[in-house]
Structures are given as C-alpha cells and as structure tokens.
Amino acid sequence: MGQEKKSPSNSDTLRQKAEKAMTTTRAQVKQMTPEEVQYLVHELQVHQIELEMQNEELRQTQLETEVARDRYATLFDFTPVGYVTLDGHGRILEANLTLCQLVGVARSAILQKTFEQFVDREDQPAFRFHLESLKKSEGTHSSDVLTLRHSETPHRVRLESCLETMESPGLGNIFRIAVVDVTERERLAAAHEEQKALMEVVVGGVMDAIVTTDEDQRIMVFNKAAEKMFRCPAVKAIGQPIDRFIPERFQAAHHLHYRQFEQDAVGNRHMDAARDVIVLRADGTEFPAEVTISKVEGKGWGKENLLYIVVLRDITSRQKEEQQRISKLNSLGVLAGGLAHDFNNLLTSILGNVFIAKLRAVPKDGRLTHNLAQAEEACLRGKELTQQLLTFSKGGAPIKTSISLGDLLRNSTIFALSGSPISCEFDIPKDLWPLDADPGQFPQVIQNITINARQAMPQGGHFMVKVENVVLKDQSVLLSPALLPGNYVKISFEDQGTGIEDHHLGNIFDPYYTTKPGAPGLGLATAHSIIQRHHGHISVTSTVGVGTTFTVYVPSSYSTPEPRQQKIPAITQKGRGRVLVMDDEQSICRMLGDALTYFGFEVVTVQDGQAAIDQVSRSLASGEKFEVVILDLTVPGGMGGKDAIQHLRSLDPHIKAIVTSGYSDDPIMCDFQQYGFQNMLVKPFKIFDLATVLESMCPPVPHITIP
Known part of the structure; x- marks a missing residue:
C-alpha cells in the first residue's frame, strides 16, 4: 500500500546499462595481461563472498525481526489491558485480543466498526467528549468510568488515551487508547463501602462504648454509646486526645500503660483481661468503667494505620449491686456469726460434759465409752459447721498452727x-x-x-x-x-x-x-x-x-506438727490453787467448774467482766490470789474479756489469763499476747486442750498421760 509499480521501460533501461557495462568490461579484459586477469578474478571472488555474507546477515536480521514482531504481537494481544487504535472518525483500525474479549466480538468482526457502538448508551456522550478533549490538547487524557455493554457481561472501564498525528498520506490523526477494566476494583470498593457501612451500624448500635485512637492517642472513632457514656457528641471528641476523658491524676499511669502495651504487642494484640478504671465525662464527673484494649496493625500497612480499639462499659450499676450484695452479706454475716457464737457455747458445754463423763465412766463399760466417743465426734463435726458460719460471717481470721x-x-x-x-x-x-x-x-x-x-x-x-x-x-x-x-x-x-x-x-x-x-x-x-x-x-x-x-x-510451716492424741487421757497428778472462770453462759461455767474441780482446783465462776474484776480485787485483798483466770471474750450487754484484762492487769501485773471465744475470727484470738493474755482457747474446745494449756502456764497442774 502506497508503493508505485516499476514500469517495464525502466527495467529495460537498467538491463541495457548493465549489458553495456559488461561489453565494455569484456573489451577491457581482452586488453589485460594474464596476471591482471587473474588478479581481477580473485577480486571478484572476494566480492562474491562478501555479498553472500551480507545476505546471510540480512536473512538473520530479518528472522530476528520476525521473532520480535511475533513476541510483540503476543504481548500486545494478551496483556491484561485492552488496546485499540481509532482513526479520526472513531473507527477501529487495530485492537488486541483483550479488548475483543471485553466487548465479546472477534477481531475480524471488530475492525472498521466505531468504538462508540460498544459503549453503553448513557456513557456515549462522555466518550465523545473524551475524544474531543484529545483533539484540543496534547498529552495523555483519562476518561470517566464507562460501561462496555456489547458482551453478555458488562464491564466498567477507564480509558487512557493520546492523539497521534500520522505522517503517512491518508491517515491523518489517530487515537491510541488503553482500556483498563475496573469492574473488579469497583466491586471490591463497593463491598468495602458496604462493609464499612455495616460496621458503622454495628459499632453505633452496641451498648458498650467503642473509642478508636491512633498511635498519638487521638480519637478517630467515637460511637453513639460513647457519646451517651461521656456526655459528649462525636464531632467534639474526634481528633481530641483521649486524655480528655481521663482524670488528670491517672494520666501518667495511662501513658505508661500505653507505652508498655505498644512495646509488648506484636502485630495484632488483644488484652483478654478487662480492667476497672476511673474515667471522666465531658461535664467533669467521674465514673467507674471496665476497659479492654486491642492493638490493630494491618499487615503491610504503614505506621499511620496503627490503631488502638478501646471498649468501655459503665460499671456504676454493677458496683452498686456489688455494694448491696456486700451489705446483705454483712447482714447475713452478723446473723451467722451470732448463731455460730451461740452454737459454739452449746457445743463447748456438751463437749466438756461428754469428756468429763468419759473420764468418770466405768473402765469396763465399753458400750458407754463408745457412745460417749460418738457424741464427742458429733460435737466436733458441729464445730466444723460453726467454723463455716464464722468464715461466711466475717472472713474468719485463721488461727494458724503447724498441721500435717x-x-x-x-x-x-x-x-x-x-x-x-x-x-x-x-x-x-x-x-x-x-x-x-x-x-x-x-x-x-x-x-x-x-x-x-x-x-x-x-x-x-x-x-x-x-x-x-x-x-x-x-x-x-x-x-x-x-x-x-x-x-x-x-x-x-x-x-x-x-x-x-x-x-x-x-x-x-x-x-x-x-x-x-x-x-x-x-x-x-x-x-x-x-x-x-x-x-x-x-x-x-x-x-x-x-x-x-x-x-x-x-x-509451709517451720514447726513440727504436734502428734494427735487418740486415746482417752488419764489424770496422774492433781492441780492446786484457785481458778476464776468468767463466761455469760451458765452451762459453760458449770461444766468448767466440774472439770477444774475434778482436776483438783478451787473454782470461782462469774458471768461478766466487772464481776471478775471484783472477785480478783477481793482475792488480792484477802491474800488468796487466783492462779489463772479464764475470760470469755464477748459478753452480750456486759464487759467482755478484752476490757476486763486491762483492769485485771492494773490490779495484778503478773496475772495469768486465758481468753476463750466462739468468734475465732476476732483479731484478739490471733494475737492474744498483745492484749495481755498468756493463751487462748477457741470454743468449742476439749477439756484435754484446757488441761494442756493449764499445764504449760502453771505447773504442777493436772498432768495427762496416755495409759
């Protein structure tokens, strides 16, 4: 195309010139000497070889050119971007296979058709405007997104185009256009927007406050629950430092926690355990909240995408409920403690009398001894029950000892x-x-x-x-x-x-x-x-x-546990002296009186602290002092052992006192020596335990051995 055919006259003229040259050459050759002819033949042979080599190079170059052209054609056809060339009227001059697939038409059928006919009707004005814009200015232009609808599946595309002026006659201006398929990109973008809208609905609808901050701790997200919780609209919170909602006295600790959290976290990090903190409303009031924090750092993202998601729950109501529960627990505790105290008094009396009965039983009466042992075991089980009541009531401070x-x-x-x-x-x-x-x-x-x-x-x-x-x-x-x-x-x-x-x-x-x-x-x-x-x-x-x-x-304990006594003890030695017993329960006074009298003591019993003070005062005046005083810690409506011991020690600094109580959780029972007592007994106690304590305080007293 565009080349003129050579006329026969020109060919004949060229042939005639060649024949004339050959005729001239022959005439010259006839005039040459043999040496000159031989030299000429040699030169001709060299030229012949040079021509053959040049022809071979031309053939190799032509082959490489054809391979490169085929490679370019393949790349042109199968590149993921459609390419099309239009003439000045918008007709298709050439197109790659990718474009043909986009419009769903074979290449043989697409040439010389206008590209506009493959554009959706609504987008055709925009396409024409795009071509006109190319004619008015130089450079590459991008179109708005258009829809190609000729195929069964419409495609959303963007055009990257330039105008080129051709030097060949008859071509004029042509449009070279790259057609980029953005269908999948738009689908993903739409899905992202849909997901974003869904998340906004979810975040906005949850009852917990959700606050998202960037790495500088500036608020980026502030949901509706946060607006309500902090009494602050989102427009006033977003962009502000989160310190705005933290009391000043806690801000330093908050910053330290954030730094530690950032250093410890690798990738995504969640704080599984919630923390109870005090936060600040916009009006300056404070309230307790349960807080969890998560660090989110997207894979491949930059630092600007580092986020902290803070979830807060107002626990004011929960703390009020807990306080109400504690109040109820305390009320029940007072009741349980009172019941335990009274029950321990009863068990003390029963356990003591059973023990005395065992001591006085006929040795050969095995059935009676067995029955008394069962009664004693039942009392000890009852002691476990009262211990549970005391633990429930006030926590029951433990009276520790070395145990196996x-x-x-x-x-x-x-x-x-x-x-x-x-x-x-x-x-x-x-x-x-x-x-x-x-x-x-x-x-x-x-x-x-x-x-x-x-x-x-x-x-x-x-x-x-x-x-x-x-x-x-x-x-x-x-x-x-x-x-x-x-x-x-x-x-x-x-x-x-x-x-x-x-x-x-x-x-x-x-x-x-x-x-x-x-x-x-x-x-x-x-x-x-x-x-x-x-x-x-x-x-x-x-x-x-x-x-x-x-x-x-x-x-663990550094002391060796005392061995348990399994057999009924026997008295091998009598005590002597006077013992004062102060207890508001008459049954306990009678039981201890019987036991101590059996041991050989002279016993005086009173029912409150003031009476105990009077008895000690009179005994000192008469010269008949008490060897030991046994004081009940708590006397309803009267003076108990705590106050009584202070008065008694003022009367007799060397007085030996034992404190007893059914309230094992009382601090005095755990640290009795600091209050002036030499020993203590927790109700209900065995007479054997009482005798052991007396033996350690004022020997000689009833010495108990295992027969």
Whole structure:
C-alpha cells in the first residue's frame, strides 16, 4: 500500500546499462595481461563472498525481526489491558485480543466498526467528549468510568488515551487508547463501602462504648454509646486526645500503660483481661468503667494505620449491686456469726460434759465409752459447721498452727465424696512439708473444691488429688503478687467433669456467683477467702468436656506438727490453787467448774467482766490470789474479756489469763499476747486442750498421760 509499480521501460533501461557495462568490461579484459586477469578474478571472488555474507546477515536480521514482531504481537494481544487504535472518525483500525474479549466480538468482526457502538448508551456522550478533549490538547487524557455493554457481561472501564498525528498520506490523526477494566476494583470498593457501612451500624448500635485512637492517642472513632457514656457528641471528641476523658491524676499511669502495651504487642494484640478504671465525662464527673484494649496493625500497612480499639462499659450499676450484695452479706454475716457464737457455747458445754463423763465412766463399760466417743465426734463435726458460719460471717481470721496435711486431706476429701460414684486417687509424698494453717478453716477449702468436682461429675468419674513441695523464688509474682518467695505446699485437685466455660472462669470465686441451679455460690468464694487469709494462692484451669483443675499454694510451716492424741487421757497428778472462770453462759461455767474441780482446783465462776474484776480485787485483798483466770471474750450487754484484762492487769501485773471465744475470727484470738493474755482457747474446745494449756502456764497442774 502506497508503493508505485516499476514500469517495464525502466527495467529495460537498467538491463541495457548493465549489458553495456559488461561489453565494455569484456573489451577491457581482452586488453589485460594474464596476471591482471587473474588478479581481477580473485577480486571478484572476494566480492562474491562478501555479498553472500551480507545476505546471510540480512536473512538473520530479518528472522530476528520476525521473532520480535511475533513476541510483540503476543504481548500486545494478551496483556491484561485492552488496546485499540481509532482513526479520526472513531473507527477501529487495530485492537488486541483483550479488548475483543471485553466487548465479546472477534477481531475480524471488530475492525472498521466505531468504538462508540460498544459503549453503553448513557456513557456515549462522555466518550465523545473524551475524544474531543484529545483533539484540543496534547498529552495523555483519562476518561470517566464507562460501561462496555456489547458482551453478555458488562464491564466498567477507564480509558487512557493520546492523539497521534500520522505522517503517512491518508491517515491523518489517530487515537491510541488503553482500556483498563475496573469492574473488579469497583466491586471490591463497593463491598468495602458496604462493609464499612455495616460496621458503622454495628459499632453505633452496641451498648458498650467503642473509642478508636491512633498511635498519638487521638480519637478517630467515637460511637453513639460513647457519646451517651461521656456526655459528649462525636464531632467534639474526634481528633481530641483521649486524655480528655481521663482524670488528670491517672494520666501518667495511662501513658505508661500505653507505652508498655505498644512495646509488648506484636502485630495484632488483644488484652483478654478487662480492667476497672476511673474515667471522666465531658461535664467533669467521674465514673467507674471496665476497659479492654486491642492493638490493630494491618499487615503491610504503614505506621499511620496503627490503631488502638478501646471498649468501655459503665460499671456504676454493677458496683452498686456489688455494694448491696456486700451489705446483705454483712447482714447475713452478723446473723451467722451470732448463731455460730451461740452454737459454739452449746457445743463447748456438751463437749466438756461428754469428756468429763468419759473420764468418770466405768473402765469396763465399753458400750458407754463408745457412745460417749460418738457424741464427742458429733460435737466436733458441729464445730466444723460453726467454723463455716464464722468464715461466711466475717472472713474468719485463721488461727494458724503447724498441721500435717496428709490425713487432713484424705479425711476431708473422702468425707465430701461419700455416697458418690466417684473414684479418688491421692498422690502425697512421704516427706511432705507441714502447713501453717487453721485446722478448722482449711478443711473447708478441701471440701468446697471436692464438692464442686462432685457436682461436675454426677454420673461418676475420677478425682485426682496431688500434693508436692515447691520453692517459689522471685517469679512467684507471676502466680500472684501476694505470694512471697519461700517454701510452699502445692495441692492440685483434678476432676473429669463437664468443665467450666471461659466466660465463667473469671467469676467463679465471686460471692453468690454460680452456674448451678439452687446453689448459693459461696463454696468457692469461701475457699478463695480462706486461702487469701493464709497468704496463699488459688487458681483454676478448665476445658469444657474434659475437666477442671484447681491449684492451691499454701506457705509451709517451720514447726513440727504436734502428734494427735487418740486415746482417752488419764489424770496422774492433781492441780492446786484457785481458778476464776468468767463466761455469760451458765452451762459453760458449770461444766468448767466440774472439770477444774475434778482436776483438783478451787473454782470461782462469774458471768461478766466487772464481776471478775471484783472477785480478783477481793482475792488480792484477802491474800488468796487466783492462779489463772479464764475470760470469755464477748459478753452480750456486759464487759467482755478484752476490757476486763486491762483492769485485771492494773490490779495484778503478773496475772495469768486465758481468753476463750466462739468468734475465732476476732483479731484478739490471733494475737492474744498483745492484749495481755498468756493463751487462748477457741470454743468449742476439749477439756484435754484446757488441761494442756493449764499445764504449760502453771505447773504442777493436772498432768495427762496416755495409759
């Protein structure tokens, strides 16, 4: 196309010139010498070889050109972008296969058609405007997004075009256009916007406040719940530092926490455990809130995309409910404590009289001795009940002593599992360290945990109790900040029950929290309270459908436990002197009077502290002082032992006093020496315990041996 055909006359002329040259050459050759002819032949041969080599190079270059052209044609056809060339009237001169696929027409059928006919009718004016814009200015132009609708599947495209002026005659201006398919991009963008709108609805509709901050702690998201909680519209909160809603006295700690959180977090990081904090409303009022924080750092994102998501829940109502529960618990505690005190007085009288009856029983009357032993055992079981009431009432400060855990653990566990189809296994080392624990309170820990396992395995199962000696060093704070480095006894209780769901684990030690219908929710709370007062630690792990493990750490004792007396003691030596007994319960006064008289003492009983002071005053005046005074700590409506001992010591600085009480949680019982007493007895107590105390205070007194 565009080339002129050579005329025959020109060809003939060229041939004639060549023949003339050859004729001339022959004439010249005839005139040459043989040497000159030979030289000429050689030159011609060299030229022939050069021509052949040049022809070979031309053929190789032509082949490489064809390969490059084919490669370009392939790239042109299969590039993911459509390419099309239009003439000045918008007709298609050439197009690649990608464009043909976009419009759904074969290349042979698309040439010489106008490109506009493949554009959606509504977008055709925009396409014409795009071409006109190219004619008026130089450079590349981008079109608005257009729709190609000729194929079954419409495509959204963007055109990148330029105008080129052709030098060949008849072509004029042509448009070279790259057609970029943005269908998928628009779909993803629409899905993103839809997801964003959905998230705005979700975030805006939740009851918890959600506040998102950037790495500079400036607020980016402030949902409706946050507006209501902080009494601040979002437009006034967004862009502000989050310090605006933190009381000034807590801001330094908040900044430190943020820095630590950022350093610890790698990628996405969530704070599983919520924290209770005090936050600030826009009007300056403060309120308690439960807060969790998550750090979000998208993969491949820049630092500007680092976000902190803060979720807050107003716990004002919850704290009020907790205070109401505490108030109710305190009211019930007063009632329970009073009942325990009265019950302990009754048990003291019963236990003492049973013990005296055992001492006076005919040695050969085995049945009577057996019946009295059963009555004594029942009283001791009643003592455990009153101890639970006291623990429930005021927390029951433990009266610690060195105890051997092995038998206590076995007996308490077996007792709690009695009548159930559960098998129990113990792993207790022979060299187990003794405990510093309250022998009345600690069995409650064992029994409450065991009862929880029993309820989790109603159809039976296996219950494993493992004990071991452990030494906790500085890392003990990982278990609990309350644990100090030292020697501990570790007890693990492992059941095969139903397990505890994760959202319950954080609350199972709370008072009244229960997942069992009809259960009061006090057993594990009591166990937790007792372990805390023993300066220990209790934790729980659980897997639903597998089982639960409670782990207890209790400080070991440096003292050797006293051996338990199993047989009935016998009196081998009588006491002497006078003993004053002060107790508001007449039955206890009579029982102690009988017991002490049996031991050989002269006994005086009174029912309040003032009467005790009067008796001691008179005895000192007459020269008949008391060897020991036994004072009840609490006397309803009268002076108790705490006040009485102060007056008595002012009368006789060397007076020897024993304090007794059914309130084992009273601080005086735990630290009696600081209040002027030489010893103490917790009601109900055995007469054997009383005699042992008397023996340590003023020998010679009734000396008890095992026959």
